[in-house]
Every structure is written in C-alpha cells, then in structure tokens.
Amino acid sequence: MSAQRGFDRISQAGKVPPPDEQVQILVVGGGAAGASAAIAAAKAGASVMLVDENPVSPGLMGLDTPLYFGGRYSNAVQAQGRMVEQILASNPLLEAAFEAGVDVRLGVYVWGAFTPGWGLASLPSAIAGLADEERAWTVGFERLILATGARDVAFAFRGWDQPGVMGARAFQALMGRYDAFSGRRLVILGTGELAIQTARTALASGLEVAALIDVSEAFQGPSSAAAELRAADVEILLGQIPIGASGGLEGIEGLTVRDLAAGATRAIACDTVVEAISLTPVVELLDVLGGAIAPAPLLGGHAPVSPDGTATSLANVFLAGDVAGAPGGVGMGEDAARASGHRAAQAVLASLGHDVALGAVLTPGPGFDALAYQMTWARALMAEPDVIICQCEEVTRADLVAVKPPTYLGPPSPAQARRDLASLLEDGPPNQDQIKRLTRACMGPCQARRCREQVALTLACASNAAPSDVPLAGYRAPVRALPLKVLAAWDESPEIARYWDVWMGIPGQWTPYDDIGTEREALSAGILGEGGHA
Amino acid sequence: MRGASVIVIGAGVTGLSSAWWLARSGADVLVIDKGIVGWEASGRNGGGASHYHSPLFHEEQRLWPQMDELLGYTTEYRRERVIFATTEHHLDNYRRMAEICRGLGYQVDDLDPAQVRSFVPLAGDNVTGGIHLRFGGQANPQRTVQAYAWALQDLGGRIAQHTPALRILTEGGRVSGVETPHGVLSCDHLVVAAGPQAQALLAPIGLRLPLAPSRAEMIVTEPAPLMPVGGADGNGLYGRQTLRGNLAYGGGPHEWLEVDALGPYRRPSTPVLRNLAKRVAELLPRGAHLRVIRSWAGVVENTPDGRPVLDRPADPGNLTVATMSGVGFGLSPATGHAVRDLVVDGKCSFADLGKLTLARFKETPPDWRERQGWLPTTHEEALAAMAG
Numbered sequence: 001m002s003a004q005r006g007f008d009r010i011s012q013a014g015k016v017p018p019p020d021e022q023v024q025i026l027v028v029g030g031g032a033a034g035a036s037a038a039i040a041a042a043k044a045g046a047s048v049m050l051v052d053e054n055p056v057s058p059g060l061m062g063l064d065t066p067l068y069f070g071g072r073y074s075n076a077v078q079a080q081g082r083m084v085e086q087i088l089a090s091n092p093l094l095e096a097a098f099e100a101g102v103d104v105r106l107g108v109y110v111w112g113a114f115t116p117g118w119g120l121a122s123l124p125s126a127i128a129g130l131a132d133e134e135r136a137w138t139v140g141f142e143r144l145i146l147a148t149g150a151r152d153v154a155f156a157f158r159g160w161d162q163p164g165v166m167g168a169r170a171f172q173a174l175m176g177r178y179d180a181f182s183g184r185r186l187v188i189l190g191t192g193e194l195a196i197q198t199a200r201t202a203l204a205s206g207l208e209v210a211a212l213i214d215v216s217e218a219f220q221g222p223s224s225a226a227a228e229l230r231a232a233d234v235e236i237l238l239g240q241i242p243i244g245a246s247g248g249l250e251g252i253e254g255l256t257v258r259d260l261a262a263g264a265t266r267a268i269a270c271d272t273v274v275e276a277i278s279l280t281p282v283v284e285l286l287d288v289l290g291g292a293i294a295p296a297p298l299l300g301g302h303a304p305v306s307p308d309g310t311a312t313s314l315a316n317v318f319l320a321g322d323v324a325g326a327p328g329g330v331g332m333g334e335d336a337a338r339a340s341g342h343r344a345a346q347a348v349l350a351s352l353g354h355d356v357a358l359g360a361v362l363t364p365g366p367g368f369d370a371l372a373y374q375m376t377w378a379r380a381l382m383a384e385p386d387v388i389i390c391q392c393e394e395v396t397r398a399d400l401v402a403v404k405p406p407t408y409l410g411p412p413s414p415a416q417a418r419r420d421l422a423s424l425l426e427d428g429p430p431n432q433d434q435i436k437r438l439t440r441a442c443m444g445p446c447q448a449r450r451c452r453e454q455v456a457l458t459l460a461c462a463s464n465a466a467p468s469d470v471p472l473a474g475y476r477a478p479v480r481a482l483p484l485k486v487l488a489a490w491d492e493s494p495e496i497a498r499y500w501d502v503w504m505g506i507p508g509q510w511t512p513y514d515d516i517g518t519e520r521e522a523l524s525a526g527i528l529g530e531g532g533h534a
Numbered sequence: 535m536r537g538a539s540v541i542v543i544g545a546g547v548t549g550l551s552s553a554w555w556l557a558r559s560g561a562d563v564l565v566i567d568k569g570i571v572g573w574e575a576s577g578r579n580g581g582g583a584s585h586y587h588s589p590l591f592h593e594e595q596r597l598w599p600q601m602d603e604l605l606g607y608t609t610e611y612r613r614e615r616v617i618f619a620t621t622e623h624h625l626d627n628y629r630r631m632a633e634i635c636r637g638l639g640y641q642v643d644d645l646d647p648a649q650v651r652s653f654v655p656l657a658g659d660n661v662t663g664g665i666h667l668r669f670g671g672q673a674n675p676q677r678t679v680q681a682y683a684w685a686l687q688d689l690g691g692r693i694a695q696h697t698p699a700l701r702i703l704t705e706g707g708r709v710s711g712v713e714t715p716h717g718v719l720s721c722d723h724l725v726v727a728a729g730p731q732a733q734a735l736l737a738p739i740g741l742r743l744p745l746a747p748s749r750a751e752m753i754v755t756e757p758a759p760l761m762p763v764g765g766a767d768g769n770g771l772y773g774r775q776t777l778r779g780n781l782a783y784g785g786g787p788h789e790w791l792e793v794d795a796l797g798p799y800r801r802p803s804t805p806v807l808r809n810l811a812k813r814v815a816e817l818l819p820r821g822a823h824l825r826v827i828r829s830w831a832g833v834v835e836n837t838p839d840g841r842p843v844l845d846r847p848a849d850p851g852n853l854t855v856a857t858m859s860g861v862g863f864g865l866s867p868a869t870g871h872a873v874r875d876l877v878v879d880g881k882c883s884f885a886d887l888g889k890l891t892l893a894r895f896k897e898t899p900p901d902w903r904e905r906q907g908w909l910p911t912t913h914e915e916a917l918a919a920m921a922g
Contacts, residue, residue, distance in 0.1 A: 004901060004904055004905055005904050005905070005907060005909075005919075006904070006905050006906050006907035006908075007907040007911070007916065007919035007920070008790065008906065008907040008908060008911070009920075010787065010788070011748075011787055011788055011789060011790060011907070011911065011916075012787035012788065012789045012804065012806065013789070013790075013911035013912065013913065013915065013916035014911075014913060014916025014917050014919070014920055015787055015916075016804075016805065016913060017805075112803070112805070112807075114802070114804060114805060117800075117802075118791075118798075118799060118800055119749060119789065119791055119798065119800050119801070119802050119833075120789070120802055120804065121789070121790075121910035121911060121912050122789050122804075122911065122912065122913060122916070123804070123913070124912075124913035124914070127805065129805060129808070136808060138805065288802075288803075290800050290802060393778075405608065405677070406778065408777060408778060409608055409610065409777065413602075413606055413607060413608065414606070415605075415606035415607055415684065415685070415688060416606070416607050416608070416684075419684055423684075427570075427571075427683075427693055427695050428570060428695040428696055431570055434570055434571075434680075437577065437676035437677070437680070438676070438677065438680060440778065443778075443828075444756075444827070445756040445757075445825055445827050447827055447828070476803060476828045476829050476830055477803050477807060477829050478807070478826055478827075478829065481756065481825040481826065481827045482825060482826055483822065483823050483824060483825050483826070484755060484811045484814055484815040484821065484822050484823070484824055484825075484826055485811075485815050485822040485823065487807070487808055487811040487826050488808060488811040488812035488815050488822075489805075489808035489809045489811070489812050490812060492808075492809050492812060496786070496787065496809055499787070500770045500785070500786055500787070500809075501770070501785070501786070501787075502770055502771065502772050502785045503750070503772070503785070503788075503860070503861075504748060504750075504788050504836060504840065504860065506836065506839070506840030507840075508839055508840060508841075509587075509839070509840030509841065509859070509861075510587045511587060512586065512587050512634055512638075513587060513588060513589040513591075513889065516841075516889050517889065
C-alpha cells in the first residue's frame with residue numbers, strides 16, 4: 001500500500017471474520033446428485049462437507065420451505081430423531097458418504113453464500129452461511145457444488161391455502177424421505193410426466209387417485225400412460241380448471257372443477273390436491289452469489305447459465321442435478337442425478353488440479369416446453385381473478401393486475417385508483433420486483449416460494465409478454481427464514497463492535513448546518529459520533 | 535423520444551422530486567434513468583425523515599405531513615420517532631441530539647425505560663432511556679419513489695426508463711442536451727441527480743464533483759404486531775417497523791465500490807447481516823424470535839465531507855447539480871423544492887445553500903479517495919493498514 005493511501009476503519013475491509021470451519025469442497029443438498037458428487041470427490045482425496053437441511057423444522061415446513069408441503073404431513077415430522085433415521089434409511093447414499101469420509105451434516109440450513117467479486121473486495125475468501133435451529137455459523141470453501149434440486153411451481157385457486165393442497169416434489173419428499181404423508185385420496189393437477197409419476201407413486205403406495213386434471217384439452221403425457229391410469233380407475237379430466245377446494249379444520253375435503261368449454265362444475269372428493277404441473281430449479285443460492293441465471297423454457301423456468309450443466313458463470317461454483325435445470329419441468333431422475341453428481345465432482349477435482357478426465361456432457365432431458373405449459377395453466381387461471389395468489393400478503397390476481405396497494409393502507413386515493421399494470425407498462429416492460437414493492441406480493445415469510453413463479457406468469461399474461469420477458473425477481477440472503485436470535489453473530493469480533501457506525505462514519509456529516517465553518521463545528525463533530533439517527 | 539425544457543438525469547427520489555416540483559411550476563420535464571424508477575438507494579433505505587443537521591430540515595418537516603395529499607398517493611409517512619439506548623454512552627449521545635433539535639425549535643421529550651417500552655413494546659429490560667421526537671418520522675421509500683413518479687406523470691411530466699445518460703452535450707458554453715442510446719435529447723436546462731454516476735457525467739464538461747460510491751445494507755423480519763411508534767431505533771441501527779409490521783433495520787460497516795455509467799451490476803448483501811440481526815435482537819429482545827426474511831443493499835454516493843451538493847454553477851449556467859451524499863430519501867420533498875427554485879429562480883427561496891456548492895471541492899486533491907481510504911479495499915490491504 002502506498003504511503004499516501006489512507007484506511008477507513010469504519011468500512012468492512014479487514015473486519016470479515018475468518019470462517020468457523022473450512023473445507024475444500026462444500027456440497028449443498030444430499031439428494032442423489034449431491035451425495036454422489038460428495039462421495040466421488042471424497043474418494044479422490046478431497047476434504048468434503050455435505051450439508052442437507054432435512055429434517056427441516058416443522059416451523060419452516062409450515063412456511064412451505066423448502067418445498068410446497070401444503071400442511072399435508074403427519075405429526076411424525078415433530079420427532080427430529082426419528083426423522084433423521086428415516087432420512088438416512090431412505091437415502092443409502094448418505095451412509096455411503098459417511099463411509100467415504102464425507103463430513104455429512106443433516107438438519108443444517110445454508111442461508112447464504114458469498115464469494116469475492118464486484119462489490120465484495122473485503123471478503124477474504126468464499127464462505128457459506130450455515131445454521132441449525134439454535135445458531136448460525138460460517139464455513140469457508142474452495143469449491144461449492146450446488147445440488148439444491150428443484151421445487152414445485154404452485155398455482156392458486158380458491159382454497160389452495162388450506163392444508164392438503166401441495167406440490168408434487170413435496171409429495172415425493174413426504175412419501176419417501178419423510179415417510180410422513182397424511183393424505184389418502186388425491187386429485188392431481190397436470191397430465192404431464194410429473195403428474196403421471198405422482199400418480200404412479202401414490203397408486204403403488206396404496207393411495208387412491210381420484211383424477212388427473214388439466215386445463216389443456218390435450219393429455220400432456222404419452223397416451224399409454226393415460227390408458228394405464230384409466231385402467232387403475234383414475235379419471236382423466238381435460239379442459240377443466242380447479243375453481244375451489246372445500247374443507248374443514250383438518251384440511252380440504254374436495255375439489256370443484258369447471259369445464260372450460262361447457263361451464264359445468266363438478267365436485268370431486270379428496271383430502272389432497274397435488275399440483276404436479278412443473279418443477280423449477282432452486283437457484284436461490286446461485287442468485288445470492290451473483291451467478292448468471294437466465295430463462296430456460298425446457299428446464300422449468302429460470303435456470304443457471306451453464307455451458308454443460310455443471311459449470312456456472314462463477315469459477316468456484318458448480319452444479320449437480322436438477323438445480324442445473326429440471327428437464328421438461330419434471331426433473332432428471334435418480335440415475336441421471338447420480339451421473340450429474342459424478343460429473344460435478346470431476347469438474348471440481350479438475351479445477352483443483354487433480355488429473356481427472358471430465359465425462360461427456362449429459363444429454364438434455366425431454367424437449368418439453370415446461371414454461372409454455374406453465375403459461376397454459378396461468379392463462380386459464382386468469383379466469384379466476386379474485387383468488388389470493390400471495391398467501392402471506394393476501395394479494396389476489398386482480399390486485400396484482402390493478403397494482404393495488406395493500407388493504408392496511410385503506411382505500412386507494414382517486415389518483416391511485418387510476419393506476420394499474422397498464423399504466424406501469426407505459427413506462428417499460430413488466431418488472432416483478434417493482435410490482436412486489438407496490439402490491440407486496442412475494443414479500444412474506446414464505447420468501448415467495450408459493451407465489452414467485454405464478455406472479456411472474458400472471459404478469460406475463462396480463463402484459464401480453466412472454467414469460468421469459470419478465471426478469472427474475474431477485475433472491476436475497478437469508479434464503480431460509482431464520483429467527484433473529486439464530487442468525488445473530490453473538491460472537492462478533494471486537495473490531496466490528498468498536499468501529500460500528502450507524503452510517504458511513506464520515507466526520508462532520510451530521511454537523512448542524514449553521515455550525516459548519518464556525519468554531520462550533522469541531523464541538524458538534526465530537527458529540528455526534530456514531531451516526532445521526534436521522 | 536423528444537427532449538424537454540428541463541431534463542433530469544436520475545429517477546431516484548432526488549431527481550423525481552425535483553421533476554415533480556418543476557412540473558408543479560408548469561415546466562415541461564423529462565426524467566431519464568439507466569434503469570427503473572427508484573431502483574437504487576432511493577428504494578433501499580430506512581425511510582427516516584428527521585434530518586436536523588440539514589439546511590433543508592425545516593422544509594422537510596413542513597412538507598412531509600402534506601406529502602400524501604400533495605402527491606395524490608400514499609407514502610406511508612408516519613410522524614414521530616423514538617430513539618432509545620441500551621447503554622449510558624448511547625443515551626448521552628441521544629440526549630445531546632435532543633438538545634440540538636430543541637435548539638431548532640422542535641419538541642423532544644426525554645423518556646425513561648418504562649416510557650420507552652410503552653411506545654416500543656418489543657424493547658426489553660435492557661433499555662436505559664430514550665428520546666421522543668415529536669416531529670420527523672419515516673415513510674416507505676419504495677412506495678414514495680413510485681408516488682413521485684406517478685404524481686409527476688399526472689402533471690404531464692415524462693419518465694424514460696432504461697435510458698442512460700451517456701454524455702452531456704454543450705453548445706456555445708451552454709448545455710444543449712443529453713446523449714442517450716435512444717438518441718440526443720435536447721433541453722434548456724439540465725438537472726444532474728444521477729447519484730454515483732454524476733461525477734463521470736460532469737467531468738467532461740469541466741465540473742468537478744468528487745464522489746465515492748459505497749454500499750450499505752439492511753435486514754427485514756417477518757411482520758410483528760404494530761407498535762405505538764414504528765419509527766423506533768437506536769443501538770447503532772437506523773430503521774423502523776413498517777406499517778405491515780416488518781422490522782427493517784440497517785447500519786454497520788459499509789464497503790467502498792467502483793461504479794461505472796451503467797452500474798452497479800450487483801448489490802450484494804454480506805455476512806454483516808448477522809451483525810445486524812444481533813443488534814436488532816439486542817434492541818428489540820421481545821422480537822428476537824422473529825424470522826429474518828430478507829436483506830438488501832443499496833449503493834450510495836458520498837462527497838468528501840459527506841454533505842450534499844445543491845448548486846447551479848455560473849458556468850454553464852443552465853445546469854443544476856443535486857447530490858445528497860447518501861442521505862437523500864427523507865430530505866427529498868425539500869430537495870425537490872430547492873432544485874425547482876434553483877432552476878426556475880436561480881436561488882433557493884427557503885434556505886441558504888451557500889455551503890453546499892461545488893466550489894468547496896476546488897482544493898480537494900485528485901487522489902482524495904486514496905488518501906481517505908475510500909477505495910475498494912481487500913482484506914489483506916486492510917490488515918496491513920491496521921498493523922501499520
């Protein structure tokens with residue numbers, strides 16, 4: 001540093017504490033892809049930590065985090081010990097990872113990840129933020145493998161906020177990983193591969209499947225699958241939209257559908273509605289890291305920009321499994337996920353200087369345009385404007401299109417009443433973050449897991465725009481909603497405490513104007529330290 | 535796209551308020567921005583409106599209670615503020631702030647710990663005391679920026695989003711227009727309210743505005759029941775409980791940045807959010823169970839002395855510079871009025887702005903950022919400086 005150069009002690013530089021733990025390779029997500037990647041990397045001699053948030057606390061499950069559980073889980077999820085056993089039993093790869101020397105952490109959340117780059121010069125090295133139910137801490141990594149999978153794209157209809165309306169990936173998790181699904185009789189939304197898989201899982205487990213429903217007139221999967229399901233007494237109802245779930249305290253008891261052409265309605269008894277329309281990759285950590293993400297209609301929505309499904313725009317961050325894209329909105333399946341995990345390990349090891357040949361790029365999945373199928377559903381549901389689309393903030397589709405301020409602000413002013421999405425569109429293309437700020441849709445404690453995609457799709461519908469023309473609403477750390485007292489840095493360094501300032505710590509910034517240039521200036525600068533609380 | 539009588543560069547609160555005030559005076563105004571309205575620090579701040587140090591303070595206090603009515607849109611403004619301490623040291627500071635405000639003619643009450651808890655029920659047994667500002671307050675920055683934009687349009691003003699200013703054009707010593715990717719926009723008067731981008735725009739026409747961009751961050755919790763006074767802070771934090779009930783607080787270490795004409799390209803939060811969580815839990819221990827659901831960061835511009843520039847320099851004569859050195863939101867109703875006065879009348883009608891001119895930086899050395907250490911600084915550089 002030159003003799004001339006000063007140093008700002010109030011700034012963040014020099015104050016980022018060393019991580020509490022350090023690993024060579026951090027893998028986030030212990031499914032088939034992540035566990036395979038961790039095992040392969042550990043076998044090559046790397047130090048590997050595999051973090052998986054399951055079993056997730058009941059509190060977060062109630063916020064549909066990380067999956068759209070829809071309250072359809074049994075009390076078994078309260079028993080943390082049993083849940084850990086069940087998670088290990090349902091995923092033998094975790095045991096194999098232990099044996100391969102991987103540092104496996106279950107029940108640990110990754111709430112953020114940060115890597116040096118633009119705007120983060122002060123960060124000495126890449127770190128991830130971890131937490132359990134009690135406390136938060138950090139782990140430094142040389143390479144990060146994101147194996148965070150995919151989650152359900154939800155669609156709102158009247159009553160969807162009651163227990164029993166859930167997503168297909170959450171259904172799979174409750175059936176397998178948690179063994180805690182509490183439903184008996186299902187109606188499945190969607191007729192594509194995801195819905196077919198959901199029906200097969202349910203039927204194989206002895207659950208009833210009353211019907212598969214699609215807003216489209218066409219069955220989306222192969223006709224052989226339709227025949228197979230009909231033979232199992234599953235109705236296939238096409239050209240119908242769900243218009244309301246009825247129910248009581250225990251959850252829903254039935255779903256009413258309406259024929260889009262004839263207008264006739266019909267009630268179907270069920271305790272669960274599984275929305276199996278599309279999955280979308282879980283890109284939240286990559287977005288927080290600043291990695292490139294772009295619309296990928298064949299991969300279920302916004303997906304990481306990657307030349308090979310493994311690398312990202314960040315040199316130290318790699319992908320394994322469905323986070324790279326859920327092909328066809330369905331996901332890649334267990335075998336492909338393992339292969340993807342192996343390839344991620346190879347790429348990471350090669351980047352660390354190991355002599356490893358990188359396997360062939362995995363062939364992309366089915367060429368099904370998942371985003372177009374999502375839009376088909378979103379367009380049909382525009383016929384139901386008065387349905388709450390954001391459960392946390394109670395925003396309806398109509399509110400969204402009207403850009404209506406939240407009800408706690410009282411009736412809109414006359415000028416406000418003249419404003420809507422159309423008037424915003426006169427100024428530029430639809431922007432979900434802007435709409436969020438004005439309507440509060442996507443601003444609640446579920447961190448928009450239930451409504452992010454459908455709000456974007458609704459804006460596309462209402463703007464006559466392609467869904468890929470609506471920019472991704474930004475993800476922000478912490479990507480898990482953790483209590484203040486858990487996230488808190490109770491052990492913060494003395495340096496941070498000593499030089500903490502409300503604002504930038506610029507001497508004289510808060511000096512009363514009349515004192516500037518007078519003898520009082522030095523005096524007020526002295527007493528108004530630590531910012532102005534303006 | 536056509537030009538306007540007055541073009542404002544920057545659709546942040548300062549630029550939008552200036553344009554709105556100009557439109558209220560009948561001017562033909564166009565605001566241009568590299569992105570969308572209020573996307574930078576104007577929509578990413580604590581929303582405070584109690585700037586007793588500023589020459590615009592009295593006008594700020596006069597205007598905020600009227601803003602919803604004047605704009606025609608809600609800003610979520612709420613009057614009053616409680617600043618309270620959990621240490622004697624902080625309490626001393628707050629009591630001195632109270633003295634300054636009283637000296638300016640405003641009512642401030644001293645509060646004992648029980649009184650603090652009655653206004654701020656999430657506060658705990660650790661309270662040492664506080665002060666109650668019977669003025670000031672806070673608003674919702676995101677709603678306010680859009681309110682300015684809509685109110686401006688309601689008066690016939692125009693906003694061109696995604697239209698960055700690339701160059702200020704001059705002719706015969708006067709500003710003649712602005713070059714943008716969508717063509718040249720001509721104007722009779724130009725207002726530069728471009729935040730961190732202002733320095734690079736002004737330099738080619740011979741106006742020196744030293745600025746250093748920095749990042750500040752905040753965290754937000756899930757909603758809690760509304761407290762009697764939402765504008766409650768202390769413990770090294772600024773922020774408020776929103777009308778929805780969320781706690782939104784910021785403060786602590788900032789980071790110096792480099793920003794170009796189109797940037798910032800990212801607004802990363804950092805692990806400082808954990809230090810913020812600690813301080814919010816200390817300040818409001820009865821809310822320590824609340825979940826943090828978001829964080830955000832904003833990039834602000836800072837002048838070497840941390841004070842605004844509100845100036846219409848004699849040369850070129852038809853250009854006004856407005857930068858608030860990172861403290862722009864709360865003062866924005868008054869700033870817009872001041873800019874309107876400078877543009878229309880050549881002089882602010884309600885405050886002396888003589889100490890906020892560009893001329894004060896004439897002697898600022900070219901390497902001032904390096905001397906002050908206001909440059910992106912790595913961990914290693916910082917450790918070396920701390921050791922040295």
